[in-house]
Amino acid sequence: MKVAIACDGKNVSGHFGHCEGYAIYDATDSVIAYSETLQSPGHEPGRLPVFLAEHGVNLIIAGGMGARAVQLFNDNNIEVILGVSGPVDVAAQDYIAGRLKSTGSICTQHDHECSGH
Template sequence: MKIAVASEGKLVSGHFGYCEGFIIYDVNEGKGLKKEFIKNPGHKPGYLPVFLKELNVNLIIAGGMGETAQNLFNENGIEVVVGAQGICDDVVQSYIAGGLKSTGSVCTQHEHEEQCNE
């Protein structure tokens, strides 16, 4: 399984589309085997779900994400977890352990990234 976390440095980004990049975790048998950072190629409508699908990502974790993006990820067979906060490594470990669940929140405040977690 491949998990992508929208990130700002080591922290989960408040909004996936404007994040610095994605930390891609290759998880096997409940343990993270390796991770790599992929720079965000840019926020273009409908592009990032296809971009991450081409990287064989199965799950995207972010602080916030718009409804259209969530739907596009689902259409590409990528599970979406939103409402995550904290250090990316810790968030992935929480997901693997079954402790991280999506809040299902929809980001609507694109002018103010800091509000996307609300």
């Protein structure tokens, strides 16, 4: 399984559509190992779920995103965990240990729901 964590530097990004990149981890048999960092191709509605699916990602972890983005990830067979903050390495370890649960956090940084993120 490939896990992508939206990141800004070494921390989980609070706004996945505007993050710097995605820390990619391979999770196998209760072990998670850093694989690579993918630079974000930029914010373009509907593009990021396809971009990550093309890289074999099965799960995205982020601070928040809009409901439409969640649906687009699900349409691309990518599970979504939201409401996460802190260092990406800790989030990855918490996920593999079963301690990371989605809060369903929807982006609230704008005057509207971020349905394109």
